[in-house]
Amino acid sequence: MDEKESDVPEPVSGHRLSGLDHYQVRPAPAPWRVWQCGLGVIVCILLPAWSWLDGSGSLAWSMYAHSSSFRLRIVSFDRGGKQRSLAPSALAAHAEQDLRTALGGAEAFRHARQGRLLQRYLPELAQLACQVSRAERVVLTLEDKRDLDEPARVSVERRQCSPRKQADP
Amino acid sequence: MSERTASTRHLAYMRVGIGVLLLLRTTPLLAPFHIPWLRSTVPLLGWPTGGFSLAFLPVWSIQALCVLRTLAALLFTLGVAGRVSGVVCGVAGFLVALQYPLGFFFTIHLLYQAVILLAFTDAVSALALAPSTPRRSPLDVWLLRAFVASIYFWAGVYKLRPDWLDGRTLGLFHQPSALSGRFVDLLFARPWLPALVAKLIAALELSLGPLLLWRNSRRFALPAAYALHLVLELSAHPDLLGWGMMVLLLCFVPTEMSARSRELAKP
Numbered sequence: 001m002d003e004k005e006s007d008v009p010e011p012v013s014g015h016r017l018s019g020l021d022h023y024q025v026r027p028a029p030a031p032w033r034v035w036q037c038g039l040g041v042i043v044c045i046l047l048p049a050w051s052w053l054d055g056s057g058s059l060a061w062s063m064y065a066h067s068s069s070f071r072l073r074i075v076s077f078d079r080g081g082k083q084r085s086l087a088p089s090a091l092a093a094h095a096e097q098d099l100r101t102a103l104g105g106a107e108a109f110r111h112a113r114q115g116r117l118l119q120r121y122l123p124e125l126a127q128l129a130c131q132v133s134r135a136e137r138v139v140l141t142l143e144d145k146r147d148l149d150e151p152a153r154v155s156v157e158r159r160q161c162s163p164r165k166q167a168d169p
Numbered sequence: 170m171s172e173r174t175a176s177t178r179h180l181a182y183m184r185v186g187i188g189v190l191l192l193l194r195t196t197p198l199l200a201p202f203h204i205p206w207l208r209s210t211v212p213l214l215g216w217p218t219g220g221f222s223l224a225f226l227p228v229w230s231i232q233a234l235c236v237l238r239t240l241a242a243l244l245f246t247l248g249v250a251g252r253v254s255g256v257v258c259g260v261a262g263f264l265v266a267l268q269y270p271l272g273f274f275f276t277i278h279l280l281y282q283a284v285i286l287l288a289f290t291d292a293v294s295a296l297a298l299a300p301s302t303p304r305r306s307p308l309d310v311w312l313l314r315a316f317v318a319s320i321y322f323w324a325g326v327y328k329l330r331p332d333w334l335d336g337r338t339l340g341l342f343h344q345p346s347a348l349s350g351r352f353v354d355l356l357f358a359r360p361w362l363p364a365l366v367a368k369l370i371a372a373l374e375l376s377l378g379p380l381l382l383w384r385n386s387r388r389f390a391l392p393a394a395y396a397l398h399l400v401l402e403l404s405a406h407p408d409l410l411g412w413g414m415m416v417l418l419l420c421f422v423p424t425e426m427s428a429r430s431r432e433l434a435k436p
Contacts, residue, residue, distance in 0.1 A: 029304075036289055036308045043282055044319035052323075061320045062327040063275040064347070064407060067338040095221040097209050098272025111341050114271045121223055121270070128221045148332040 055146070056116050070115025070144045071152075072106040072125075076135030086133050091125070094132055115144030122157035130161035137161055176310050176424045177303065180292035181248070183313065184255075186416035187287060188246025190409050191258070191280045196239055205346075206408055213239055214277070215265035224268035231268050237261045245284060248297020255288025276408040279320070283417060286312055313420040318378030320414070321394075325374030334371065336363030342405070353404050373397060381421050391421050 051059035057066075074086040092103035102114040118125065122140055129138040137160045143152040193199055195214040199207050209215075213235040217228045224231060241258035245251055262281040266273060287293070290309035293301040332338050342348040343357055356362050373393070380390035395418060398411040 032304050033306055033308055036306060036312050039286065039289055040308075040312050040315050043286065044315050048319065048323045057323075057327055058273065059278065060327060061275065061323040063324070063410065064342060064401075064405060065324070065328050065333060065338060067330075067332050067341055091221075096218055096224075096269065097220075098269035099221065099223065102271040117271055124223055131221070147330060148337055 056113075058113075066113045067111070067147045068113040068115055068145060069109045069111050070106065070118065070142060071109045072103070072118065072143075073141045074129050074133075075139045075141075076129065076133035077137045077139075079136050084133070084135070086129060086138070091128050091132055094128065099128075109143070109145070115142065116146070118142055119144060119153075119155045122155060123159070126157045126159035130159060133161075135161055174295075177291045177295045179419050179422060179424055180287065180290050180309060180313070181294070181296035183283075183416055183419050184248070184251065184287045184292035185246055185296060186419070187280060187283045187413065188242055190413055190416065191242045191262075191284060192239070192246065194276060194280060194409050195235075195242065195262070209272075215269060217268075222268070223270055226264070226268055231265060234261045234265050238265060242284070245288070245293075248293060248295075248301075249299045251293025251297060251301045252288045255284050255293065259285035259288070274408065276410040276413065279410060279413045279417075282316070283313075283413065286316055310420050313417060314382060317414070317417050317420065318382050321374045321377040321381075325371055325377075328367070328371035328374065333367055334364065336365075336367045339363045339367045348405050350404050352400075381418075387421055387423070391418065394418055394421075 048057075048060035051057055072088045074088060074091070076084050076086050078084070088103040088106040092100040095103065102112065102118060106112075119142055122142060126138055126140050129135075129140060137158065140157040140159075142155045142157075144155070145152045194207070195210060197207075197211045197213075200211055215231065216235050217224070217231050219228075226234075238258055238261035241254040241261060244254035245258050259281045262277065262284075266277060266281070290312060291301075291303045291305065292309075294303040328334070330338075339348070340357065340363055343353065356366055377390060377394055377397075380386040381394065383390075395415060398415050398418075401407055402411045
């Protein structure tokens with residue numbers, strides 16, 4: 001079969017679609033190859049390297065090989081200053097699937113890699129803790145171990161709950 | 170069949186395979202089988218449930234993106250406007266995934282990237298209901314090959330840590346929801362075995378990329394790669410990632426006749 005002819009696309013039905021028989025098939029133009037090269041560099045090098053440099057390796061194909069763990073402790077205080085512990089699992093019940101999975105069982109150290117990201121979203125979590133606990137203020141303490149040998153990094157988020165937030169369901 | 174046609178056919182098989190996997194992973198098609206990691210696909214993967222969310226897009230737009238991603242994936246698999254549908258599917262998929270930063274997982278990352286990459290090749294010009302115009306770029310197959318090789322490379326590099334190489338991290342995965350089964354129990358029966366296997370896995374992943382890219386070693390590297398993913402599928406049940414990799418490995422299946430074979434084929 002002539003190569004040029006074979007490059008004219010055929011639909012799976014075996015009948016060429018009208019109009020396709022007549023176009024000229026030319027080698028890929030240079031801009032197209034530049035696009036392909038750029039895409040390859042982004043996907044194969046830049047994205048993984050970027051996530052590697054930020055310390056997470058989250059886009060660097062680190063599946064089934066991480067040893068990270070984290071623990072989240074939440075303490076709420078009512079108007080009288082009375083202190084109560086709030087389990088992250090209680091927050092999970094009010095959250096979307098991704099947060100539900102991350103927070104479920106997080107009262108004890110669990111082997112999961114979301115600790116680093118939870119650190120970034122601690123203010124949002126504090127807001128959720130305010131809504132759920134209806135407390136006057138909350139304190140969130142996240143302990144994140146990046147691997148088995150590193151000591152836990154501790155992040156603390158303190159939040160004064162606004163009256164409106166307390167009224168939210 | 171010319172070499173180019175054969176290579177385009179392989180790319181087209183990959184398009185169909187990746188498209189089918191994407192549809193299976195993002196829609197409730199497999200819901201009747203009650204697979205634990207597919208529970209979140211009802212009605213579609215990433216569909217908002219109304220709970221507290223870290224999303225930066227409004228609920229209606231996330232729903233629209235889920236529908237758009239599914240339609241685009243279907244068109245991409247069938248080969249209708251493959252370049253546009255592939256890119257739209259990948260971009261919409263990533264936008265949905267970004268709404269759930271704590272729910273990121275590698276299978277979906279692999280599938281979305283593969284869809285976008287395949288849309289930039291002649292994979293959309295064969296085995297298609299409405300084939301796209303072929304661009305005949307010599308980089309088509311190499312784009313996919315580089316992608317697969319980079320996955321092995323990064324996976325191997327990540328394992329060059331003391332707590333992986335001494336087998337302790339492997340031990341963390343020895344539980345029913347991750348590494349389980351008779352074969353795995355045997356692995357943990359001897360204290361020195363996990364460390365040895367951990368080192369072997371790291372070495373295998375680091376070497377697979379170059380061995381697959383080099384034509385002379387491909388003939389044994391390709392079966393080794395397939396064997397690795399089959400063993401992982403049997404012992405670790407890693408979502409659909411292994412199946413995705415096995416589809417992508419098709420880009421290494423030889424299509425062209427070697428010079429010696431041509432000589433032998435001459436009358």
